[in-house]
Amino acid sequence: MNGENDSALVASGCYRYSLNNQRQHLSEPWALYRQRHRWLLRSERQIPEAGLSIATETLWQASQLVTADLHWQQRSPQSWQRSVRYQLDADGKYAPILCQDLPCNWPGIQPHDDAFTTTAPATHADTTHALKNNATHSVMFPLMRVYMGHVIQQLLQRGGQGEVLVPWIKDPFDRDRLLKPSHSQRSVRWLKDENLPLCLGEQDSQTMATQAFIYEGDQYGEDSTFWLHRGLLMQYEWHQAGVGQWRVTLSDFDSVSEQWPALFQSWCGQPG
Numbered sequence: 001m002n003g004e005n006d007s008a009l010v011a012s013g014c015y016r017y018s019l020n021n022q023r024q025h026l027s028e029p030w031a032l033y034r035q036r037h038r039w040l041l042r043s044e045r046q047i048p049e050a051g052l053s054i055a056t057e058t059l060w061q062a063s064q065l066v067t068a069d070l071h072w073q074q075r076s077p078q079s080w081q082r083s084v085r086y087q088l089d090a091d092g093k094y095a096p097i098l099c100q101d102l103p104c105n106w107p108g109i110q111p112h113d114d115a116f117t118t119t120a121p122a123t124h125a126d127t128t129h130a131l132k133n134n135a136t137h138s139v140m141f142p143l144m145r146v147y148m149g150h151v152i153q154q155l156l157q158r159g160g161q162g163e164v165l166v167p168w169i170k171d172p173f174d175r176d177r178l179l180k181p182s183h184s185q186r187s188v189r190w191l192k193d194e195n196l197p198l199c200l201g202e203q204d205s206q207t208m209a210t211q212a213f214i215y216e217g218d219q220y221g222e223d224s225t226f227w228l229h230r231g232l233l234m235q236y237e238w239h240q241a242g243v244g245q246w247r248v249t250l251s252d253f254d255s256v257s258e259q260w261p262a263l264f265q266s267w268c269g270q271p272g
């Protein structure tokens with residue numbers, strides 16, 4: 001790496017959705033990059049039938065989320081875009097510091113690129129100070145499934161419950177609120193250790209040693225189960241009232257090296 005923003009691809013994957021055992025045209029590809037002393041994690045929810053994509057671009061330092069850029073792109077029935085940036089401040093809180101209806105120039109997930117330069121600012125002094133007080137940080141969920149392991153582990157560190165900042169996306173036609181801060185009480189508890197059969201790549205199904213958790217709050221009831229492997233979400237299931245049973249599973253996982261990505265391990269307190 002020749003500069004602060006030089007990035008090297010570490011791992012990539014895609015979350016795929018099914019509803020009542022029927023595959024949906026809905027997916028969330030993601031890619032993880034290493035940037036010297038920090039990490040860059042990108043993910044995008046692609047919903048072709050709704051003419052919609054939601055993308056995130058996050059920077060991590062010392063296992064802590066530092067900045068989160070969110071991009072909303074609506075192609076139909078009317079084309080428009082919104083970009084919002086959340087920044088960790090000196091008090092360990094996240095606040096939107098940019099909210100514009102602008103073309104976001106989002107390039108999409110390109111996991112086979114060997115480099116990517118982020119537009120997010122470098123970590124500054126007050127943020128570095130906040131990083132030293134991890135236990136007092138706000139918990140933020142940047143909307144995509146790849147971040148669920150971080151949220152669950154943060155809540156476990158807080159006794160299994162707490163307030164989570166979830167950018168608001170409940171009504172895409174309410175532009176005044178879209179991607180603005182919304183706080184929700186969430187709880188998590190360990191359910192069981194389970195060997196889960198998964199098809200992570202082109203090879204046949206393999207068994208992964210996972211921890212299953214019950215995750216509750218807002219739309220998630222006591223039947224919502226999330227399976228993690230070393231900090232990364234492998235699968236989750238939840239029942240949506242009036243709609244049916246959702247299952248979201250990680251597939252197409254690819255790691256550049258044989259080692260498990262250190263960022264995901266750090267989320268659950270394991271050494272990289």
